[in-house]
Amino acid sequence: MTKAIPKDVRDLDEVRERIDGLTGVEALKLEQIARRFVASCDAPDLLQEAFSRILEGGRNWPSDIEFLPFMAQVMRSIASTERRKTDSRPELRVVPHHGEQLTFDTVADPNGTPEDIVGEWDELAAARELFAGDDTATTYIDAIVAGFRRQEIMELCDLDANGYETVTRRIKRRLEKRSLKDVHNA
Amino acid sequence: MPDRDDVARKLALADILVEDILNMSDSEVLAEAKDDGISPDEALARVKGRFKAAETNLSKAKLKAARAAVDNDRQRANVVRLETKDIERYRKAIRHGDGLTLAARNGTHMSTNDELNLIEDMIELGIDIDDKE
Numbered sequence: 001m002t003k004a005i006p007k008d009v010r011d012l013d014e015v016r017e018r019i020d021g022l023t024g025v026e027a028l029k030l031e032q033i034a035r036r037f038v039a040s041c042d043a044p045d046l047l048q049e050a051f052s053r054i055l056e057g058g059r060n061w062p063s064d065i066e067f068l069p070f071m072a073q074v075m076r077s078i079a080s081t082e083r084r085k086t087d088s089r090p091e092l093r094v095v096p097h098h099g100e101q102l103t104f105d106t107v108a109d110p111n112g113t114p115e116d117i118v119g120e121w122d123e124l125a126a127a128r129e130l131f132a133g134d135d136t137a138t139t140y141i142d143a144i145v146a147g148f149r150r151q152e153i154m155e156l157c158d159l160d161a162n163g164y165e166t167v168t169r170r171i172k173r174r175l176e177k178r179s180l181k182d183v184h185n186a
Numbered sequence: 187m188p189d190r191d192d193v194a195r196k197l198a199l200a201d202i203l204v205e206d207i208l209n210m211s212d213s214e215v216l217a218e219a220k221d222d223g224i225s226p227d228e229a230l231a232r233v234k235g236r237f238k239a240a241e242t243n244l245s246k247a248k249l250k251a252a253r254a255a256v257d258n259d260r261q262r263a264n265v266v267r268l269e270t271k272d273i274e275r276y277r278k279a280i281r282h283g284d285g286l287t288l289a290a291r292n293g294t295h296m297s298t299n300d301e302l303n304l305i306e307d308m309i310e311l312g313i314d315i316d317d318k319e
Contacts, residue, residue, distance in 0.1 A: 019234060019237045022234065024227055025212045025226060027229040027232070029207055033204050033207055036200040036203050044236060051241075072208060080197060144198050144202055145195050147198070168206050172206055180224075
């Protein structure tokens, strides 16, 4: 039986039309968003997986949400789910005993699958490393991770609204440049 | 301090930065792309290419599932294999009405195809006919 599509979501023809009408700026944003959720080498796969979920009907595009925020939600959901899976999965692999091909041992796997790479990739660690000598940026990052709100972070870092935006943009730019460097080095 | 799980903590910074990306103006995005040496047209081609790839993969998966369903039907259709000696044994029983119901005993008035279908049904139902010869 085919799954009924709720009335407040857009159908696949509308999704295809939206993709047809996508602009270069929107494509740049989608690629950047993907690079914020997973390692840069996995970002194109994350984007494709998001498209797959939408085409398969696993995720419906609500009528009251713009396309880019919706795509960001889908990509975040995939990244979050994969991280949870890898966090709870024991990393084991099967290896033959010495000189014996028919019996095997399981040991910790040093080589990651694509899902492991999603789980192991940690933008926070990368951000802390990049801003190691920058007290304002590291305080800002730690406060966000701790769940502080914008106003609290501004007070904590002694920033006004413009200062907050500037720090956010500075962190985003440095991380993006690092991601692009990783893509070139891959 | 809010109680947040590890995955949410790991994604907290990404969430803030993604919000910033979504709020950027076209001119800001284009200026950054120029600074990074990224072409918007190439980005557009890559994104559309990924959408096309997702569509192609989905079509392939559907085709694979359809083929598997057809193969499954074929296998089911081949469950009853009639051997010549079995056909003759069952045919004799049908025509003589040996231990069979009235409906089955009308075999003498059946076409060859109907007779074969009846034999298939009997085998499928587990009705065995003793070979008296």
